[in-house]
Every structure is written in C-alpha cells, then in structure tokens.
Amino acid sequence: MASRRGEPGAGTAPGSNVEKGDPVTTVGGNNRRGGGSVTSDHQRTEVPPPRDPELYALTDHFRERLSQEGRYASIPTVSSAIIEGQLRWNQSDGWRFATVTEGVRTVVAVGDTDTGSPVIVTAWTEVVNPQTAITSRHWTATDVETIRLRTALSQSPETSVPGEIRPRVVEESFEMGHHHVTTEAGVGYLSCTDCGGRFRSKSALHHRLCRD
Numbered sequence: 001m002a003s004r005r006g007e008p009g010a011g012t013a014p015g016s017n018v019e020k021g022d023p024v025t026t027v028g029g030n031n032r033r034g035g036g037s038v039t040s041d042h043q044r045t046e047v048p049p050p051r052d053p054e055l056y057a058l059t060d061h062f063r064e065r066l067s068q069e070g071r072y073a074s075i076p077t078v079s080s081a082i083i084e085g086q087l088r089w090n091q092s093d094g095w096r097f098a099t100v101t102e103g104v105r106t107v108v109a110v111g112d113t114d115t116g117s118p119v120i121v122t123a124w125t126e127v128v129n130p131q132t133a134i135t136s137r138h139w140t141a142t143d144v145e146t147i148r149l150r151t152a153l154s155q156s157p158e159t160s161v162p163g164e165i166r167p168r169v170v171e172e173s174f175e176m177g178h179h180h181v182t183t184e185a186g187v188g189y190l191s192c193t194d195c196g197g198r199f200r201s202k203s204a205l206h207h208r209l210c211r212d
Ligand SMILES: [Zn+2]
Pocket: 178, 179, 180, 192, 193, 194, 195, 196, 197, 209, 210, 211
C-alpha cells in the first residue's frame, strides 16, 4: 500500500478536503512552470476534477459493477461523493473522491479529468468503522460482511486468504469474477452457488469460469 501514498505532508489528516480552486499544486508536489510547456501529467495534478456528476461519463467497467450484487456503489452515493466528498490526488492513482456513510467509505476513481469529458472509472466501498457500520440501520450485517470480504480479497488478489475469509459470514451471494459466492462461519473459502466451485482468492475467482 505504500506505493499509493503519493501525497507529501504525512501529517495531512484523512479528512482534509481539497476544494475546487484550492492551490492543488501542493498536492502532487508539482509547480507549474510558466513556460507554456505544461505536460498533461502536470495538468492532472493541478486541475481538480469537476464537482458536477452530470459532467461525467461512465466506463463500461463501472456500469458492469453497478449491476453486481454486493458492490454497494450506487449512482446516488457516487454522485454525492463527487459533489461533497473528499478529493485527493496521487501519482499512482490519480484523482479520487471519497465519502463516508455510517462507517463505510465509498471511493470513486475518475479519469480524463484534464479533458472536456471526464469519466468515472470505477467505484468501491470499504468499511472504515466496523462498529458504526454494524450498528447502523443503513447497512445490514450482510452488507458489512460482504464489503469486508471484498476488501480482503482485493487487497491481495493473487494470494489465498483463508484466514480473512474464515471469520466472515455471507449467506446472500455476491458476484465476483462472474461467480455468485457465499461463505459460512469458520470456513476458509468461498462457495459458488452456481458452479459449486470453492475459491480462496480473487484471482482464482477470475481465472476459473463459472458453469452457467
Ligand atoms: Zn461459479
């Protein structure tokens, strides 16, 4: 995860906002030189993406995710992240909006923000405060378990993570790699309700086809 820390100033609180119009040159550490030969990389660090969700196109990748069970990235949440969420930039990931709802953060990655047609590349959720999320009426226990499991699988996609799967209980299947998976308490794998396959990593889910 260290490679994702592109921001200077380690003391910056996670909740700090970069508002439209702020001197964003400090975010990426790049200062515009007044020579007129500004590269697009520099522009990305300097021009914050618009706060108007209407301006954004959706990538096919994101459209597909919107329809997946257990993804929890909805258009209304994504829109509110763009309108009023935190906005951060870093070298490896580009611009990201983030908003926290009842202990769960929605992160929205955007691209082409230095052009006239910015796009929402993808969006996902992560539990940042399990206690708040679990006691919230906004999220069911299954929601929280599913989000935590997705995060655990995505953090090290190539690695089997039975230890991360074992404590999770997800009785309503969610979609990953075209499989529909569930997991029981104390079991270190995911089971596909369609093909019966057992999986311990994200890459396994993506590399083995589901029988329809
Ligand atoms: Zn399957």
